[in-house]
Amino acid sequence: GQQLNQSPQSMFIQEGEDVSMNCTSSSIFNTWLWYKQDPGEGPVLLIALYKAGELTSNGRLTAQFGITRKDSFLNISASIPSDVGIYFCAGIYNNNDMRFGAGTRLTVKP
């Protein structure tokens, strides 16, 4: 099946630092998405990418859909304490089959 490898597994950073995480796969995806999940809640969509090479921003978040369609990255600039949480990449191959990475757990120290 289509597996997503997300890295790093966890990050401990200082408030104000920039963060970068990525997701790779041996398979091609047609859509990449990035979600954030807080404890006891469901994932919340941050950014959706629909085209290879696409670079999209949402406030301090920037994500790119890799040219090969096998990878994506998410950057967070000037991190703040509320950025704490688990970030998931997700890839969609066909219309209803979305695969998630294992997540990157972000801790921000004030």
Next chain:
Amino acid sequence: GAGVSQSPRYKVAKRGQDVALRCDPISGHVSLFWYQQALGQGPEFLTYFQNEAQLDKSGLPSDRFFAERPEGSVSTLKIQRTQQEDSAVYLCASSLLVGGHEQFFGPGTRLTVL
């Protein structure tokens, strides 16, 4: 309501019991998805509904798992004869469009099987 709701939020079952988990999607959303999320992992796809039709159930781990959405809105995920390995958070998501690339998730039901 404004978002996807799920009930109960927590469920403890003895091994062998049947459980039913409910999902209320956002009103008017065509697509509904169920996912299973084990501790420390990302959600894993279970099944997909387009209105009342279950178009994909390839992710259901065994025939003990059954989902329905009889009127194209509320959905129920039923697990028969629960086993310890069924312990997980069960997430429901809905999307406005067919297929639904932008899915809105509920808070999940945490199932613990003793």
